[in-house]
Amino acid sequence: xxxxxxxxLDRFQHDLPICAEPYQAIAEELGCSEEDIFQRLEQLNQRQxxxxxxxxxxxSVAGASTLVALxxxxxxxxxxxxxxxxxxxxxxxxxxxxxxxxxxxxxxPNRAHLDQTLIHIQQQTGxxxxxxxxxxxxxxxxGFALGKDSQVPS
Amino acid sequence: xxxxxxxxxxxxLRRLLEHGLPLxxxxxxxxxxxxxxxxxxxxxxxxxxxxxxLFRRFGIVVKHRALGINANVMLVMDIEDERVHQVGAAxxxxxxxxxxxxxxxxxxxxxxxxxxxxxxxxxxxxxxxxELLEQHNLLQRPHHLLFSTRAFKQRGARYxxxxxx
Numbered sequence: 417x418x419x420x421x422x423x424x425l426d427r428f429q430h431d432l433p434i435c436a437e438p439y440q441a442i443a444e445e446l447g448c449s450e451e452d453i454f455q456r457l458e459q460l461n462q463r464q465x466x467x468x469x470x471x472x473x474x475x476s477v478a479g480a481s482t483l484v485a486l487x488x489x490x491x492x493x494x495x496x497x498x499x500x501x502x503x504x505x506x507x508x509x510x511x512x513x514x515x516x517x518x519x520x521x522x523x524x525p526n527r528a529h530l531d532q533t534l535i536h537i538q539q540q541t542g543x544x545x546x547x548x549x550x551x552x553x554x555x556x557x558x559g560f561a562l563g564k565d566s567q568v569p570s
Numbered sequence: 571x572x573x574x575x576x577x578x579x580x581x582x583l584r585r586l587l588e589h590g591l592p593l594x595x596x597x598x599x600x601x602x603x604x605x606x607x608x609x610x611x612x613x614x615x616x617x618x619x620x621x622x623x624l625f626r627r628f629g630i631v632v633k634h635r636a637l638g639i640n641a642n643v644m645l646v647m648d649i650e651d652e653r654v655h656q657v658g659a660a661x662x663x664x665x666x667x668x669x670x671x672x673x674x675x676x677x678x679x680x681x682x683x684x685x686x687x688x689x690x691x692x693x694x695x696x697x698x699x700x701e702l703l704e705q706h707n708l709l710q711r712p713h714h715l716l717f718s719t720r721a722f723k724q725r726g727a728r729y730x731x732x733x734x735x
Contacts, residue, residue, distance in 0.1 A: 425630060425632060429630050434628065435613070436599070437596060465633050465636035467631040467725060468589065468590025468631050470591045471619075472626045472627050472628075474625065477622075477623055479729035497722040501723045507723065507724070507727045510720065511719050511722065512644065512717065513717050547676075548673040549673065555668070555670040
């Protein structure tokens with residue numbers, strides 16, 4: 417990743433202008449051409465490092481969400497993870513080091529929809545889900561500082 | 571008129587936005603063509619949604635694992651109810667803590683405070699978490715570090731009614 421790409425990521429994981437030509441706006445602020453910006457985004461895409469450009473919705477305004485865990489027997493991990501991945505309500509799905517080993521986030525238009533999804537998961541997998549909705553958010557910062565101001569332990 | 575989109579067009583637009591903006595010079599023009607509207611109406615609607623607080627952030631969304639940030643731990647703690655807001659607020663402001671949430675305890679799950687810490691190296695993340703716990707006098711509280719060992723799925727959330735287009 418070159419310096420321009422780092423600067424682009426450090427500056428524009430937040431506060432991308434909502435204007436007719438946002439990529440041109442990035443280019444102007446970073447002192448390069450719009451084509452340079454498209455090239456960097458394409459390079460990130462090829463490395464599978466770009467999810468998308470645009471909004472991350474505030475789940476409490478946009479709908480409902482919850483964090484769910486399943487205790488999956490080791491021999492069934494691949495099968496159950498695939499069943500969970502197949503649900504449109506699931507975005508992140510991780511294997512973690514614990515008896516509760518499969519962790520994923522469910523989102524939907526409302527809480528009743530999530531309740532139905534949890535019942536479906538229990539019926540499909542035969543496993544009882546741990547349903548852990550957020551009660552209080554003390555910090556939500558999903559951007560990652562990658563350049564010189566990074567606080568990421570390295 | 572502050573908004574030139576029908577309700578159906580608003581729903582279509584929201585579904586499209588969940589997948590991200592097109593990588594094109596005029597992305598709102600591209601979206602407008604997909605929902606039979608105009609660039610001006612789409613742009614105005616997205617600005618209105620932003621003003622209403624629907625977006626937590628708006629920008630480039632990266633997949634951190636592909637950028638080498640692949641030591642990812644969920645630190646879970648059991649903190650006394652009367653102290654959890656104070657501890658949550660303090661940890662939420664601590665360096666390296668990306669997310670900090672209170673969640674309910676459940677039978678078989680005693681932890682009520684969750685922090686995510688990401689880094690490039692497992693030992694560095696463990697050391698960072700140990701330091702955080704010590705600084706906040708939490709080493710005596712029940713806690714557990716759940717490192718992630720595989721990502722099966724990582725993409726944006728879908729809030730729209732599933733199956734709707």
